[in-house]
Every structure is written in structure tokens, then in C-alpha cells.
Amino acid sequence: MKILIADDEAPLLRFLSRGLSAEGFECVEESALHNLVTRIRHESPSIIVLDRMFGDEDSVELLPAIKSLPNAPMVLLLTAVDEVRERVNGLKQGADDYLCKPFDFDELLARITALGRRVTNAPAANEGLSVGPLFIDDESRIATLNDVEISLTKLEYDMLYYFAENAEKVLSRERILSRVWRSHADPLTNVVDVYISRLRQKLQASNNIVIETLRGNGYRLTIKHAAKE
Numbered sequence: 001m002k003i004l005i006a007d008d009e010a011p012l013l014r015f016l017s018r019g020l021s022a023e024g025f026e027c028v029e030e031s032a033l034h035n036l037v038t039r040i041r042h043e044s045p046s047i048i049v050l051d052r053m054f055g056d057e058d059s060v061e062l063l064p065a066i067k068s069l070p071n072a073p074m075v076l077l078l079t080a081v082d083e084v085r086e087r088v089n090g091l092k093q094g095a096d097d098y099l100c101k102p103f104d105f106d107e108l109l110a111r112i113t114a115l116g117r118r119v120t121n122a123p124a125a126n127e128g129l130s131v132g133p134l135f136i137d138d139e140s141r142i143a144t145l146n147d148v149e150i151s152l153t154k155l156e157y158d159m160l161y162y163f164a165e166n167a168e169k170v171l172s173r174e175r176i177l178s179r180v181w182r183s184h185a186d187p188l189t190n191v192v193d194v195y196i197s198r199l200r201q202k203l204q205a206s207n208n209i210v211i212e213t214l215r216g217n218g219y220r221l222t223i224k225h226a227a228k229e
Contacts, residue, residue, distance in 0.1 A: 001116055004045035004073070006030040008054045016049060019105055019174035020112070022218070033057050037065055045073050047115055049108075052079035052090070063094035074115040078103070105178030129164045132209045132223040136164050145209075150202050155180060159195050163211065163221035172218040192219075 003025045007013040010031065017027045030039045033054040040048065048066070050059050059077070066072060077095040079086070087098050097111050129136045136143045141157055143150045152160065158180045163171065173192050177183050181191070196219060200211055208224045 001047065002026040002028065002043065002045045003047045003049060003112065004028050004030060004040060004043055005049045006033070006036055006039075006059070007049075007051040007078070008033070009051070012051075015174065016108075019172065019178070020049075020109075022172040022174060023109060025112075033059055033062070036062060037069070040066060040069060040073065044071065047074045047076060047112055049076050049078065049112070050095075052077055052081065060090050060093050060095070063090070067094040076108075076111055076115060102182060104182070105175050109175075129161065131164050131167045131221065133206045134164060134203075134209055136161055145203065145205050148205065152202070155195060156198055156202070160199055163199075163219070167221050167223075170214055170218045170220045176219070 003020055005013060005016050005020070005027055006029075007016070008031050013029055013031060017029050021027050028039075028043050028045065030036055036050075036059070052059055063075065066075065074096045075094060076097045076099060077090050078099050078101060079090070080101045081087075090098055096115055099108060099111060128138065133146045134143065135147075138161065143152060143157065143160055150160075159176065162176065162179050176192050177189075180195075196211055196213075203209055203211070210222060210224055212220045212222055214220060
């Protein structure tokens with residue numbers, strides 16, 4: 001699925017493009033609002049992730065023109081304005097969904113997926129997670145390994161919980177930074193590696209639950225089953 005990301009903030013534009021590309025989407029970038037309609041005609045994206053404000057220009061004014069195009073794309077509008085009146089205006093002008101800044105990358109990904117298939121899929125909340133010998137009680141924020149409590153800092157707990165709820169799935173640096181640190185920082189920072197190293201040390205009490213590094217893709221919490229003799 002092709003996604004056109006339109007934003008005049010270069011760091012956020014690069015972050016979104018890198019993160020969504022890591023999730024398997026084909027991404028194209030646009031930083032100039034006056035080029036947007038022409039770029040849409042040339043690229044024919046399925047979805048546009050569109051920032052609300054480009055300096056003092058409001059992208060909402062272009063929504064009628066975008067929606068009048070043949071095979072008009074879905075539009076996910078990003079904005080720092082969280083007023084109901086402004087959200088309603090954006091939706092009336094043609095936006096298909098609205099996401100307020102700052103946002104969690106997972107929520108952005110979920111909204112894009114929902115727009116792509118036009119089906120809302122909200123996972124049920126879980127008070128406790130079990131992954132092999134690891135159990136996490138989110139209500140008390142206590143994690144145990146082989147029934148022994150693990151001493152964790154707040155960020156270590158948040159990262160471990162994120163891995164556990166996505167066990168056996170590959171998580172990119174961008175997703176981890178966005179979820180745990182609520183940050184759109186450069187994913188080349190080594191802070192993720194530092195905290196993963198800490199978690200690995202604290203999971204050493206179990207030989208069969210590990211955090212794997214998949215070079216170029218991210219990290220994965222997985223259960224290693226003992227080989228049969």
C-alpha cells in the first residue's frame with residue numbers, strides 16, 4: 001500500500017517515512033503544500049498522512065480538491081489543535097480520520113491500517129500478560145520470571161510490557177522509541193540498545209525467553225524451546 005506523507009517538519013517527515021517503511025508500506029514524502037495535489041495525481045497513493053499546518057497555510061483548504069480527484073485517497077490529518085470545532089471542520093472538509101499531536105506511533109499505524117481496510121479493530125485491554133515463564137501484571141506493574149519478581153525501572157517495565165504484548169513480533173526502533181519514550185527522536189540513538197541490554201541481563205534467570213536482534217529490522221521477544229534429544 002502506498003502512503004504519501006505530507007509535512008513541512010523535516011524530522012517528523014523522516015521519522016514517519018522510516019517507521020512506516022519498516023512496517024512494509026511504500027512511502028513517498030512531500031514537504032510543500034502547493035505541490036500536494038499534483039504529487040497526489042502523479043503518485044496515486046491509497047492514504048495521505050497530512051499535517052494540518054504548513055507554516056501559516058492550512059491544509060484543510062485543499063481537502064475538497066483532493067477528494068474531487070479520481071480514486072481520491074483516504075486522508076489522515078495530523079494536528080496540534082485538539083479543539084472539537086477544528087476536528088469537526090477537518091472531517092467535514094473531507095478528512096477521513098484525525099490524529100492529534102503528540103501521538104503514539106502504534107496508534108498512527110492502527111489508524112492507517114483501519115483506513116486501508118475500513119474496519120475498526122480495537123484490541124481488548126489485558127491486565128496480565130504471560131509469555132512462557134514471564135508474567136506481567138499491568139495493574140500492579142509487577143513482572144515475574146519463574147514466579148520471582150524482576151526489579152525494573154519505569155522505562156524498563158514499559159519496554160518489557162511492550163515486548164510481551166507483541167511477543168514473537170518484530171518491533172522496529174521507531175516503534176519502541178515512540179511507545180516507550182513517546183519520542184520521534186532519531187532512531188539511530190543507542191538508548192534502545194542500552195535498555196534492551198539491561199532487560200536481557202534481567203531475563204537471564206530463564207534460558208528460554210530472550211530478546212533477539214534482527215539486524216536491519218528491529219527486535220523480538222521470543223521463547224526458545226529446548227531441543228529434543
